[in-house]
Amino acid sequence: MIIVHTIQEIRKHVRDLRAAGKSIGYVPTMGYLHEGHLSLIRSAKEQSDAVVMSIFVNPLQFGPNEDFERYPRDLKRDAEVAGAAGCDILFAPSVEEMYPRGDGKVLTTVDVEEVTHQLCGASRPGHFRGVATVVSKLFNIILPDKAFFGMKDAQQVAVLQTMVDDLNIPVEIVPCQTVREPDGLAMSSRNVFLTDEQRQQALVLSRSLKAAEAAVAAGERDVLQLKRLVREMIEAQPLADIDYVEIVNFRDLATILTIEQPALLALAVRFGKTRLIDNTVLAGR
Amino acid sequence: MIIVHTIQEIRKHVRDLRAAGKSIGYVPTMGYLHEGHLSLIRSAKEQSDAVVMSIFVNPLQFGPNEDFERYPRDLKRDAEVAGAAGCDILFAPSVEEMYPRGDGKVLTTVDVEEVTHQLCGASRPGHFRGVATVVSKLFNIILPDKAFFGMKDAQQVAVLQTMVDDLNIPVEIVPCQTVREPDGLAMSSRNVFLTDEQRQQALVLSRSLKAAEAAVAAGERDVLQLKRLVREMIEAQPLADIDYVEIVNFRDLATILTIEQPALLALAVRFGKTRLIDNTVLAGR
Numbered sequence: 282m283i284i285v286h287t288i289q290e291i292r293k294h295v296r297d298l299r300a301a302g303k304s305i306g307y308v309p310t311m312g313y314l315h316e317g318h319l320s321l322i323r324s325a326k327e328q329s330d331a332v333v334m335s336i337f338v339n340p341l342q343f344g345p346n347e348d349f350e351r352y353p354r355d356l357k358r359d360a361e362v363a364g365a366a367g368c369d370i371l372f373a374p375s376v377e378e379m380y381p382r383g384d385g386k387v388l389t390t391v392d393v394e395e396v397t398h399q400l401c402g403a404s405r406p407g408h409f410r411g412v413a414t415v416v417s418k419l420f421n422i423i424l425p426d427k428a429f430f431g432m433k434d435a436q437q438v439a440v441l442q443t444m445v446d447d448l449n450i451p452v453e454i455v456p457c458q459t460v461r462e463p464d465g466l467a468m469s470s471r472n473v474f475l476t477d478e479q480r481q482q483a484l485v486l487s488r489s490l491k492a493a494e495a496a497v498a499a500g501e502r503d504v505l506q507l508k509r510l511v512r513e514m515i516e517a518q519p520l521a522d523i524d525y526v527e528i529v530n531f532r533d534l535a536t537i538l539t540i541e542q543p544a545l546l547a548l549a550v551r552f553g554k555t556r557l558i559d560n561t562v563l564a565g566r
Numbered sequence: 567m568i569i570v571h572t573i574q575e576i577r578k579h580v581r582d583l584r585a586a587g588k589s590i591g592y593v594p595t596m597g598y599l600h601e602g603h604l605s606l607i608r609s610a611k612e613q614s615d616a617v618v619m620s621i622f623v624n625p626l627q628f629g630p631n632e633d634f635e636r637y638p639r640d641l642k643r644d645a646e647v648a649g650a651a652g653c654d655i656l657f658a659p660s661v662e663e664m665y666p667r668g669d670g671k672v673l674t675t676v677d678v679e680e681v682t683h684q685l686c687g688a689s690r691p692g693h694f695r696g697v698a699t700v701v702s703k704l705f706n707i708i709l710p711d712k713a714f715f716g717m718k719d720a721q722q723v724a725v726l727q728t729m730v731d732d733l734n735i736p737v738e739i740v741p742c743q744t745v746r747e748p749d750g751l752a753m754s755s756r757n758v759f760l761t762d763e764q765r766q767q768a769l770v771l772s773r774s775l776k777a778a779e780a781a782v783a784a785g786e787r788d789v790l791q792l793k794r795l796v797r798e799m800i801e802a803q804p805l806a807d808i809d810y811v812e813i814v815n816f817r818d819l820a821t822i823l824t825i826e827q828p829a830l831l832a833l834a835v836r837f838g839k840t841r842l843i844d845n846t847v848l849a850g851r
Contacts, residue, residue, distance in 0.1 A: 288734065382732075388679045389698070389732035395673050413674070414733075421734040447667075447674035448699075449573065449706040 282364035284371045288379075288422055291372045295333070295424055303330035307425030307452075308368070309416060312336035313353040317460040317468035319366040321429040324457050326367040333423050334363050335372040340385055342411030348554070353473055372423065379418065390414045391448075396439045396534045400547050401558065404524050409440045416441055420452050428452050433459040433467050435545055435560045439534055459559075461487065467559045479552035482518040486550060489514040490561040493546050497563045502540045504528045507563075515550055524549035524556060531562055540564050567649035569656045573707055576657045580618070580709055588615035592710030592737075593653070594701060597621035598638040598755035602745035604651040606714040609742050611652040618708050619648050620657040625670055627696030633839070638758055657708070664703065675699045676733075681724045681819045685832050686843065689809050694725045701726055705737050713737050718744040718752050720830055720845045724819055744844075746772065752844045764837035767803040771835060774799040775846040778831050782848045787825045789813045792848075800835055809834035809841060816847055825849050 285291050298305055306329025308321045318334075325332040336359055343349035356373055363371055380387060391413040396402075402409050420428065430438050438456045445454055460468045465487035466480070475483060489511040496510055511526050529535060531543040540563055547560035570576050583590055591614025593606045603619075610617040621644055628634035641658055648656055665672060676698040681687075687694050705713070715723050723741045730739055745753045750772035751765070760768060774796040781795055793811050800806050814820060816828040825848055832845040 292736075387732065388681070389729045390677050390679075391674065391733070392677060393674045418732075418734045421736060424736070444674045447672065447703075448676070449703045451577075451706060451709070 282360065282368055282371055284360055284373060286373055286375065286378065288374065291333075291370070291422060294370050295422075298331050299424065304427075305329055305423065305425040306332045307419075307423050307428045308332065308334040309419055309428065309430075310334060310336055311338045311352065311470065312359050312373075313355055313470035313473070314359045314362050315460075315468040315470060315472075317431050317433065319362060320460050321431060321457055322363060322366040322368050324455065325427070325429045328427055328455070329425075331369045332367055333370045333372060333425065334368045335374075335419055335423070337372075337374055337379060337415070337419075339379070339411060339415040340376060341380070341387060341414055342408050344405055344407060347405070348471075353470055379415070387414065391417045391444060393440050393443050393447075396436065396443050399529060399534055399536070400436045400525060400527055401549060402436065402440075404549060409437070412437055413440060413444050417444070417448075417450075420450055425452055427455050429455045429457055431459055432456050433469070433558065433560070435547060435562075436534065465491075467557070469557060471555050471557065474555040475552055479520050479555070482520045483550075483552055483557055485515050485518045485521060486548060486557060486559040489548070490546060490559060494561060494563060497540060504538050504540065504544075507540070507546070511546070511548065515548070520552050522551040524551060528563070567645065567653055567656055569645055569658060571658055571660065572663055573659065576618070576655070576707060579655050580707075583616050584709065589712075590614055590708065590710040591617045592704075592708050592713045593617065593619040594704055594713065594715075595619060595621055596623045596637065596755065597644050597658075598640055598758070599644045599647050600745075600753040600755060600757075602716050602718065602753035604647060605745050606716060606742055607648060607651040607653050609740065610712070610714045613712055613740070614710075616654045617652060618655045618657060618710065619653045620659075620704055620708070622657075622659055622664060622700070622704075624664070624696060624700040625661060626665070626672060626699055627693050629690055629692060632690070633756075636759075638755055664700070672699065676702045676729060678725050678728050678732075681721065681728050684814060684819055684821070685721045685810060685812055686834060687721065687725075689834060694722070697722055698725060698729050702729070702733075702735075705735055710737055712740050714740045714742055716744055717741050718754070718843065718845070720832060720847075721819065750776075752842070754842060756840050756842065759840040760837060764805050764840070767805045768835075768837055768842055770800050770803045770806060771833060771842060771844040774833070775831060775844060779846060779848060782825060789823050789825065789829075792825070792831070796831070796833065800833070805837050807836040809836060813848070 306325030338352050397409040442454050515521050526548045528546045530537050531545045544563045549558045591610030623637050682694040727739050778792050796811050811833045813831045815822050816830045829848045834843045
């Protein structure tokens with residue numbers, strides 16, 4: 282696997298790949314890779330001639346009181362596991378390389394409306410502007426045919442699909458299933474911050490999603506009832522601090538009262554300083 | 567010359583050109599072509615294997631009280647003169663093709679800060695958001711190597727250069743000299759709206775730019791004095807209604823008090839309902 286740190290270098294590799302008629306599968310990440318990221322590499326490998334992964338902890342998508350500084354980083358280990366999983370080129374730029382105006386100054390941003398107003402968009406103002414802007418940049422640098430994203434960040438997938446559609450970006454967004462630990466906890470680079478006790482209590486996230494799925498399978502269609510079921514389960518865990526529990530239309534993340542179409546049940550819960558998200562699609566899956 | 571109206575068709579032609587190793591020179595326009603546009607086609611032809619021109623009157627860059635509806639259109643004549651000037655493919659999409667969400671609804675926009683705050687950006691709120699968004703879309707559809715823009719819209723060139731730099735868009739922006747009528751009036755599709763009397767008085771625009779150039783050549787460096795000189799010349803024409811007369815740093819359009827670096831003298835003046843712009847670069851050209 283080749284590791285490059287500059288835009289100029291990665292552009293050269295991309296040019297060579299395209300000149301040779303190779304298709305490019307792209308996996309954008311913030312590093313500290315786990316099995317979820319590796320499954321994205323494997324999907325990209327199956328569907329593309331060459332796999333490019335980027336590792337970039339993007340300051341633009343973190344709020345002033347969020348965890349940009351303490352976000353976990355381990356490029357050496359990441360490079361080993363990415364290469365072993367089939368990644369061909371790892372692009373790991375510095376903040377200065379991606380934002381050369383310095384001091385976090387960015388003059389051009391990409392904004393997506395409507396699908397960014399709820400869920401994590403409501404809790405994290407500016408987050409999806411940062412995501413859409415950096416992904417635009419990375420797409421323009423790597424020029425992939427397909428880009429692979431985990432469904433744990435379901436709203437991110439919705440935002441980027443909207444962006445790609447609206448701006449006619451010639452990239453296919455491929456959403457991939459969330460990968461979980463054997464006990465059900467969704468894989469996340471932030472799981473490393475959990476104490477044993479927090480981690481044990483965090484299992485309520487996937488359990489409450491399963492309970493909601495079961496309730497829907499048993500005929501429950503009322504959104505308020507389903508949200509109450511999930512909230513009560515999570516609130517029973519003393520270390521859990523709910524950011525949101527929401528059920529929205531899966532297609533456009535619009536508010537719904539009753540489940541008639543496929544719906545996204547999404548939640549964000551803090552355990553100490555660590556904020557975890559998880560979700561499932563209810564009905565019509 | 568081939569004329570296409572859908573994104574699917576133009577993408578096919580672009581794919582074929584790229585597969586054949588041809589470079590693409592792109593000239594985005596709103597149509598009603600004049601000699602300025604044709605000179606862009608000729609520049610594109612000199613520097614590229616194939617020339618694509620788009621004609622699209624973009625509603626997103628017009629304000630609610632601006633002239634979107636009455637902007638002049640003549641696709642039949644445009645196609646003739648573009649083909650004669652060397653255009654290979656003319657892309658003329660409908661509003662629905664470019665904005666399929668309907669009702670002018672756009673969820674994703676590209677915003678450029680700082681270089682959009684003054685000059686036309688101050689007079690036309692939202693104008694450059696509309697320009698940056700549609701040009702992003704057109705670049706993603708046409709995937710040109712180079713894109714050619716007239717310097718009459720000097721701020722547009724600055725905005726798009728900022729956007730291309732910030733978002734790492736793989737397109738070279740090529741600014742081209744303003745083309746003028748023999749009497750000095752800058753070519754514009756909107757000139758057709760001028761009455762004979764307005765047109766005669768509109769010659770003050772290029773005359774006042776020349777006067778400022780002469781004053782700078784004679785040693786004047788004070789921005790207020792130069793602006794006063796230009797204003798007084800324009801105000802002497804009874805049909806002229808000044809929107810702005812500004813002198814800013816050429817590189818980043820920042821406010822300046824003295825001309826030390828190359829500076830942009832830009833003006834916008836209404837004659838009746840018709841708003842004309844013109845500019846020149848003072849010093850160090």
